[in-house]
Amino acid sequence: MTTIRIGSRGSQLALWQANHIAAQLRNAGHAVEIEVIRTTGDRMQQPGFVVPAGLDGKGVFTKEIEEALAAGRIDLAVHSYKDLPTAIDPRFTIAAVPPRADARDAFVCEPYWALHTLPYNGRIGTTSPRRRAQLLALRPDLQFVELRGNVDTRLAKLDKGECDALVLACAGLDRLERAESVHQRFDIEELTPAPGQGALALETRNPKHPLTGDIDAGRDAEIFAAVSKLDDWETRFCTDAERAFLAAMGGGCELPLGAHCLVESGRWRMFAQVLSPDGEQMVQVSTEASPSDQAETIGEWCAKHLKERGALELLAG
Numbered sequence: 001m002t003t004i005r006i007g008s009r010g011s012q013l014a015l016w017q018a019n020h021i022a023a024q025l026r027n028a029g030h031a032v033e034i035e036v037i038r039t040t041g042d043r044m045q046q047p048g049f050v051v052p053a054g055l056d057g058k059g060v061f062t063k064e065i066e067e068a069l070a071a072g073r074i075d076l077a078v079h080s081y082k083d084l085p086t087a088i089d090p091r092f093t094i095a096a097v098p099p100r101a102d103a104r105d106a107f108v109c110e111p112y113w114a115l116h117t118l119p120y121n122g123r124i125g126t127t128s129p130r131r132r133a134q135l136l137a138l139r140p141d142l143q144f145v146e147l148r149g150n151v152d153t154r155l156a157k158l159d160k161g162e163c164d165a166l167v168l169a170c171a172g173l174d175r176l177e178r179a180e181s182v183h184q185r186f187d188i189e190e191l192t193p194a195p196g197q198g199a200l201a202l203e204t205r206n207p208k209h210p211l212t213g214d215i216d217a218g219r220d221a222e223i224f225a226a227v228s229k230l231d232d233w234e235t236r237f238c239t240d241a242e243r244a245f246l247a248a249m250g251g252g253c254e255l256p257l258g259a260h261c262l263v264e265s266g267r268w269r270m271f272a273q274v275l276s277p278d279g280e281q282m283v284q285v286s287t288e289a290s291p292s293d294q295a296e297t298i299g300e301w302c303a304k305h306l307k308e309r310g311a312l313e314l315l316a317g
């Protein structure tokens with residue numbers, strides 16, 4: 001078979017993830033190349049970047065990569081699943097969701113070993129509305145510093161004292177071998193991660209879609225088959241449930257909500273939280289489902305339950 005061309009963002013974490021997938025495809029006997037693609041989200045992290053009017057934050061890390069996939073310049077996009085909007089273009093498909101890394105959020109701070117020991121008015125470096133709201137719910141005295149950039153840039157800013165602590169995904173820190181910086185892994189029930197956090201989405205052209213134009217349909221079907229071998233059905237199920245919840249709440253990575261599904265004693269367990277942006281109000285749910293339940297049903301049930309308790313009013317601020 002021909003070479004599988006992977007498209008990836010240029011950040012250290014994105015390249016780690018692309019290389020991780022490339023190694024598995026090579027082990028299965030495929031030739032693989034990685035192409036680095038600059039996305040709007042990457043440009044946004046440059047100092048002085050002005051956010052264009054109308055940019056809603058959805059898909060800023062994935063848009064240019066999907067364009068390369070549509071044009072046939074790459075065959076496979078390796079995304080952090082939480083960066084991918086809930087609606088997938090029918091020209092593409094998620095061929096595989098590999099086994100998930102640690103989905104939890106990490107507290108990163110040299111002198112203080114846990115959030116509760118951070119001094120009054122401690123400054124947390126994060127731009128995530130979810131993390132802000134969740135942290136304020138735990139510690140209303142906290143201050144926030146707008147801190148952008150990839151994992152290493154943020155750790156360097158913490159070292160320089162631009163903030164007192166960071167909250168980052170454990171997955172990224174573990175993958176970049178910075179686990180020694182993690183001083184606390186927040187409980188899923190306390191600080192529920194973003195839908196899809198810690199998981200990868202391997203996106204290919206959809207071999208079933210008729211509008212593939214002049215791209216070789218036979219080759220696309222082979223690539224889909226090769227990539228789909230990397231799927232982990234349990235991770236796929238859990239992320240499907242989380243993304244169904246997100247879609248039912250209106251989608252978007254800028255919403256102060258978390259959702260996480262896992263397996264516990266052979267049953268599905270799902271946690272979801274919706275907060276007001278200031279963290280003063282929260283509705284949350286923890287539910288169990290039987291192995292025969294559908295992922296979408298579980299996610300949508302959580303959304304319905306939280307909407308009945310005023311979730312949409314909280315999101316509206």
Ligand SMILES: NCc1[nH]cc(CCC(=O)O)c1CC(=O)O
Nearest residue numbers: 080083168169171172197198199
């Ligand atoms: N929005 C940026 C982003 N996208 C994926 C990850 C981490 C890795 C993951 O969740 O898979 C991060 C950084 C972070 O939130 O700390």
